[in-house]
Amino acid sequence: MAGTRQDTARTGQDRAGTRQDRAARSVFVTGGNRGIGLAVARRFAAEGDRVTVTCRGDGPPPGENLLAVRCDVTDGRQVDQAFKEAEAAHGPVTVLVANAGVTGDRLLVRMSEEDFTSVIDANLTGAFRVVRRAMRGMLGQGHGRIVLMSSTAALHGAAGQTNYAAAKAGLVGFARSLTHELGARDITCNVVAPGLTETDMSRALTEEQRRNLLGRTPAGRPAHPDEVADAVVFLAGAGHVRGAVIPVDGGAGLGH
Secondary structure, three states, rough: OOHHHHHHHHHHHHHHOOOOOOOOOOEOOOOOOHHHHHHHHHHHHHHOOEEEEEOOOOOOOOOOOOEEEEEEOOOOOHHHHHHHHHHHHOOOEEEEEOOOOOOOOOHHHOOOOHHHHHHHHHHHHHHHHHHHHHHHHHHHHOOEEEEEOOOOOOHHHOOOOOHHHHHHHHHHHHHHHHHHHHHHOEEEHHHEEEOOOOOOHHHHHHHHHHHHHHOOOOOOOOOOOOOHHHHHHHHHHHOOOOOOOEEOOOOOOOOO
């Protein structure tokens, strides 16, 4: 596993070193203080972009070349203020990665309405808030890249995650509907759907849950956050990929 992570990191560095020079982009990553969000933010920073990350609590580790701003995506005023800070420091946002999210696993028979709506608000409505705010600048510039972080739970479901899976599935319909609205504009909206990934969330799984998930994964191992970042960075540069869902799951969903 360690060798795989190091190889992935070197690959990202090689890409940054060999890419053609281009203007630095203003990149905004929600939930960018750890896990997948931090891996995504680091990759863009390594490519020479100006990166803002949002966090509700602790920021990214010291020494990161990232602008950290406090923001709870369930609060529209905090979203607006976070964008103002990013725009003041880096200019209008041209790449948005809506990554912030929460879980609240519970069987439906024991799930309260608050258990359901709070997860929908953070994962789905939160994405709506940041996308709507980012589009002000993107429409003004006539350019933008939006990447929504979903999950393979949206595609095949998961016991105890009716709230989470519903929210993450909603992102797919959101992205595809927005793709129709954007038409021929140079603003794209796509979805990345990670499977089991080495994050704090996956480390909280029981051994039995982990074995079951790996048993359905042809790759036989979880993804590293850097491998999810590969897909995000690709979409941030892909102008003719629109309304797509890219699974990063080691083949667990076999494209579904």
